Amino acid sequence: MRDPDRHLDPDAVPEVDLTLPNPARVYDYLLGGAHNFATDREFAERMLTALPHARRAAVANRAFLGRAVRACLERGVRQFLDLGSGIPTAAPVHELARRIDPAARVAHVDVEPVSVAMSREILHGVDGTSITAADLTDPAAVLAAPGVAGLLDPAEPVAVLAVSVLHFVADDTLLATLADTYATAFGPGSMLVVSHGSTDVDDPAAAHDMRTVERLTRETSQPARARDRATLRRLLVDRPGHRLDLLEPGLVDVTAWRAEDLPAGRPVGMYALVGEVVPVAGGQSR
Numbered sequence: 267m268r269d270p271d272r273h274l275d276p277d278a279v280p281e282v283d284l285t286l287p288n289p290a291r292v293y294d295y296l297l298g299g300a301h302n303f304a305t306d307r308e309f310a311e312r313m314l315t316a317l318p319h320a321r322r323a324a325v326a327n328r329a330f331l332g333r334a335v336r337a338c339l340e341r342g343v344r345q346f347l348d349l350g351s352g353i354p355t356a357a358p359v360h361e362l363a364r365r366i367d368p369a370a371r372v373a374h375v376d377v378e379p380v381s382v383a384m385s386r387e388i389l390h391g392v393d394g395t396s397i398t399a400a401d402l403t404d405p406a407a408v409l410a411a412p413g414v415a416g417l418l419d420p421a422e423p424v425a426v427l428a429v430s431v432l433h434f435v436a437d438d439t440l441l442a443t444l445a446d447t448y449a450t451a452f453g454p455g456s457m458l459v460v461s462h463g464s465t466d467v468d469d470p471a472a473a474h475d476m477r478t479v480e481r482l483t484r485e486t487s488q489p490a491r492a493r494d495r496a497t498l499r500r501l502l503v504d505r506p507g508h509r510l511d512l513l514e515p516g517l518v519d520v521t522a523w524r525a526e527d528l529p530a531g532r533p534v535g536m537y538a539l540v541g542e543v544v545p546v547a548g549g550q551s552r
């Protein structure tokens with residue numbers, strides 16, 4: 267295994283595009299990881315200059331992911347489809363889930379070569395886990411991939427995790443179609459877990475920060491698009507064929523999602539939601 271304190275050697279992942287910073291590796295750098303390249307680190311440092319609390323936002327997002335996984339397990343959901351799973355070093359989902367429930371299964375999916383390569387390394391020999399190199403905007407390919415179809419029982423509930431990733435899908439209609447497809451692909455009691463950059467959290471400074479993130483990420487391989495609360499409700503929660511029954515406290519900043527035991531902090535401009543997928547009587551079946 268590589269020394270985690272040494273930065274990644276670009277030759278280790280030949281297919282990677284070194285010309286542009288990539289969100290997966292910028293996020294890894296913000297979380298203190300070493301799976302990133304000079305272009306990612308330079309971009310992250312510029313981001314930290316423009317947004318000094320960007321690191322706190324990454325940490326808060328990751329912490330929300332952990333609390334959400336725990337909440338799903340407490341509801342008896344033991345299967346996870348982690349879309350845009352990233353580089354699984356800081357408190358990885360599979361470790362957290364399997365510590366609480368050793369029978370939990372976690373199918374990771376990411377499109378970015380370093381995330382996939384490092385996931386392969388870290389997940390090698392770990393029961394009940396898989397990593398699939400795929401683009402989440404192609405749900406048919408994702409759901410049919412051996413790492414997903416061969417690991418998750420579609421008749422049982424699955425918690426679909428789309429954490430800090432859907433803001434990379436710019437088109438609203440595509441986003442809603444994708445979320446509908448994944449949310450309704452599995453058995454009754456399935457859950458959807460989302461965090462997403464926001465434009466209208468209660469704190470104007472946080473909303474301004476997200477606008478800055480949007481502007482900065484135009485220089486990266488994946489520009490981000492923040493959305494407001496009403497849009498996220500329309501695209502993810504109140505759907506024609508189903509709705510999401512949101513767990514308390516609903517659609518709130520990641521720092522406020524079941525974080526009672528944490529020190530109160532300023533919102534970071536990322537919405538969080540965890541909801542059970544509930545068919546709507548008389549709704550269009552898909």
Ligand SMILES: C[S@@+](CC[C@H](N)C(=O)[O-])C[C@H]1O[C@@H](n2cnc3c(N)ncnc32)[C@H](O)[C@@H]1O
Pocket residue numbers: 289290293327328331349350351352353375376377378381400401402403428429430431434488
């Ligand atoms: C900011 S990271 C979030 C990682 C993790 N979900 C978390 O919240 O800690 C976003 C991840 O989504 C991945 N990603 C972005 N667009 C994707 C796509 N279309 N298909 C699959 N993965 C994608 C990126 O490669 C990156 O690893």
